[in-house]
Amino acid sequence: MIRDQETINILLDTLRRFVRERLVPREAEVSDTDAIPADVVAGMKELGLFGLSIPEEFGGMGLSMEEEVLAGFEITWASPAFRSLMATNNGIGAQGIVIDGTPEQQQRYLPRLATGEIIGSFCLTEPDSGSDAASLRTSARRDGDSYVLNGTKRFITNAPEAGIYTVMARSSDVPGADGISAFIVERGTPGLSLGHVDAKMGHKGSHTCDVIFEDCRIPAANLIGGKEGVGFKTAMKVLDKGRLNIAAASVGAAQRMLFDAVNYARERKQFGKPIGDFQLIQAMLADSKTEIYAARSMLLDAARRRDDGHNVNLEAACAKMFASEMCGRVADRAVQIFGGAGYLAEYGIERLYRDVRLFRIYEGTTQIQQIVIARELIRNGVE
Ligand code: COS
Numbered sequence: 001m002i003r004d005q006e007t008i009n010i011l012l013d014t015l016r017r018f019v020r021e022r023l024v025p026r027e028a029e030v031s032d033t034d035a036i037p038a039d040v041v042a043g044m045k046e047l048g049l050f051g052l053s054i055p056e057e058f059g060g061m062g063l064s065m066e067e068e069v070l071a072g073f074e075i076t077w078a079s080p081a082f083r084s085l086m087a088t089n090n091g092i093g094a095q096g097i098v099i100d101g102t103p104e105q106q107q108r109y110l111p112r113l114a115t116g117e118i119i120g121s122f123c124l125t126e127p128d129s130g131s132d133a134a135s136l137r138t139s140a141r142r143d144g145d146s147y148v149l150n151g152t153k154r155f156i157t158n159a160p161e162a163g164i165y166t167v168m169a170r171s172s173d174v175p176g177a178d179g180i181s182a183f184i185v186e187r188g189t190p191g192l193s194l195g196h197v198d199a200k201m202g203h204k205g206s207h208t209c210d211v212i213f214e215d216c217r218i219p220a221a222n223l224i225g226g227k228e229g230v231g232f233k234t235a236m237k238v239l240d241k242g243r244l245n246i247a248a249a250s251v252g253a254a255q256r257m258l259f260d261a262v263n264y265a266r267e268r269k270q271f272g273k274p275i276g277d278f279q280l281i282q283a284m285l286a287d288s289k290t291e292i293y294a295a296r297s298m299l300l301d302a303a304r305r306r307d308d309g310h311n312v313n314l315e316a317a318c319a320k321m322f323a324s325e326m327c328g329r330v331a332d333r334a335v336q337i338f339g340g341a342g343y344l345a346e347y348g349i350e351r352l353y354r355d356v357r358l359f360r361i362y363e364g365t366t367q368i369q370q371i372v373i374a375r376e377l378i379r380n381g382v383e
Contacts, residue, residue, distance in 0.1 A: 008067055015074040018047060023078035030081050030205035031351055044086055044116065049075075051114030053090040053241075054098060058110035060090075065241070065303040069248040073296070076252030080355045081205030083249055088158045088206075089113060091245050092363070093120025095238045096166040096182055100225040105184060109164060118163025118187075122242075123153035123211050124235050131368050133168075134177040134232055138213060140169035145220050147171070147183060149191070149213035155362075160197055160207045163187050167213075168235050171228045182224040182231035191216030202354035240313055242363045243320035244306065247299045250323035250359045254292045254330040257352055261285065261334040264341075275337070284333040292330065295323040314376040321369035324359035331356050 022043055030036055044050065053068050054060025063071060068090075075083045094113045097105050097120075112118045129136040138151025149169055159165070164186055171181040185192060195210030224234055262285060265276030275281050302315035331353040335342035342349050360366050 003067075008070070011061075011067075012070055012074055014047065015049075015071055016077075018043065019074055019078045019082075023082050027079040027348065027351070030079060032204075034204045034207075036081065036085060036205050040082070041085070041116070044082075048114075049086045050089050050116030050119075052086070054094055054110050054114040058106060058114055060110070060114035065244060065306040066300060069244060069299055069303045072245055072248030073252040073255065076249040077256045079205070079351070080249060080253060080358075081203050084157060084203060084206035085119070085161070086116070087245055087249070088122070089116070089120045092122035092238050092242045093158060093162070093164075093166065095241055096122070096224055096234050097184065099237050099241075100182070100230070100234045101184075102224075102226050104221070105224065109184065112163070119158050119161045121156055121158040121162035121165050121211075122235075122238065123156050123159075123165050123167040125154050125156070127152055127154050131365060133235065134180065136168060136170065136180065138167065138169040140167075140171045140181060140183060142171065142220065143217075146217045147220060147223065149183070149185065149216040149218065151213050152195075153211040153213075155198070155208050156211045157206065157208050157362075159194055159209045159211050165192075165211060166224070166238075167211075168231050169213075171223075171231075174229065177232035178229050180232040180235075181228045182234045183218060184222040184224060185213075185216065185218050189216055189218060201357060202351065203358060236313075239363055240316045241306070243316040243369070244299065244303055244312070246359055246363050247295065247302075247316075247319040247323035250320075250327035250356065251292060251296050251299060253352060253356050253359075254288065254295070254323075254327045257330050257334040257349065257356075258285070258288045258292060260349055260352075261288070261337045264338055268339075268341075281337060284337060288330045288333055291326040295319070295326045299323060314373055317364070317369040317372040317376075320364065321366050321373070324356075325366060327356045327359055 048061055051060030052063050052071055056062035097109055113120050124133055126136050140147040140149050164184055167183045167185050168180055170179045172179045191214050193212045198208045265281050266274055268275045299319040302312050302319045305315055306312045334349050335353050338349050341347045
């Protein structure tokens with residue numbers, strides 16, 4: 001860990017209180033209105049949550065991966081929509097610049113991202129390029145001191161709120177990953193427009209839409225890292241970190257659903273006693289606790305490895321796959337324990353059940369994580 005244990009404990013305690021006192025009571029409102037209230041966003045900014053993983057020299061908290069994961073457990077005790085706004089900003093929205101940006105790019109954008117003055121967004125996916133990310137077709141043609149972008153990005157989280165977009169685009173005729181570069185595009189640039197906000201199954205309050213480039217001219221200085229042809233690698237490095245963050249969100253949300261399920265099992269009486277006294281209910285609670293513990297331990301190990309400077313491509317994929325699949329099972333059991341009440345909106349558990357379904361899909365589906373893990377094993381063998 002970068003900082004002393006006491007400082008991180010104070011941060012986590014503050015976060016825990018903020019999440020449980022300020023965010024949880026607003027969950028239903030956020031879902032019903034599909035918006036995070038301005039006072040809540042202001043509270044997040046005050047706590048510095050938009051800069052958790054942005055280095056301290058740029059005004060962020062500069063948390064290590066392990067610390068960020070611990071913070072993630074706390075944040076996703078509340079509806080993932082809250083996390084989506086601040087963590088997409090800290091995570092995939094800013095990390096391209098943190099990891100591979102030039103000093104000028106870092107100085108220009110990171111301080112404003114860290115305070116939440118501008119929100120970051122990550123544009124990789126396209127209508128015809130999802131899991132096969134290297135097949136993307138958005139083009140970036142060099143023209144003097146500019147690049148001219150054309151193409152459409154799809155399912156872009158935070159796009160309606162974003163002040164800057166990290167955009168992966170094809171800057172040469174080289175096929176596949178090596179022809180891709182990463183760019184920073186500012187909101188308001190002529191030729192940049194947004195599609196309608198997508199209607200989704202869950203994550204209400206977090207917004208996605210298409211980002212459309214039509215002869216969108218940006219300064220050549222906005223090529224991330226000042227180097228063409230390495231944008232796919234930037235995206236993959238960003239996603240390694242992003243996958244650890246989704247694993248943390250999965251663990252935090254699962255812990256919350258287990259909390260709700262245990263409380264319900266203590267209170268709800270059938271056959272003359274609390275349903276928690278019945279072994280079939282107990283088995284579901286025990287399985288959920290065990291799986292959460294396993295995912296939490298695996299994830300913390302992967303995060304520490306990254307902090308120690310190791311390549312965690314494989315470990316991030318293992319943690320993302322296991323934690324998100326685990327979260328789906330915990331959600332399913334929680335609804336089952338709630339019974340008929342679990343199907344009703346007023347108990348909130350069905351909302352979490354819908355929300356967490358996305359964890360198994362975005363930032364690389366379970367099937368993509370399997371491919372990443374298996375390829376590494378075939379390439380490098382087993383230690
Ligand atoms: N870190 C650094 N470099 C990486 C990397 C990583 N984690 N993963 C891959 N690379 C490099 C490879 O080493 C390779 O470089 P070299 O040719 O110099 O060796 C290059 O990137 C291309 O990698 P690869 O050959 O593995 O690319 P593929 O087209 O086979 O695809 C997958 C790789 C499938 C893993 C990738 O397309 C992927 O992650 N897809 C899912 C996309 C996704 O998560 N979308 C969610 C959108 S964001 S919400």
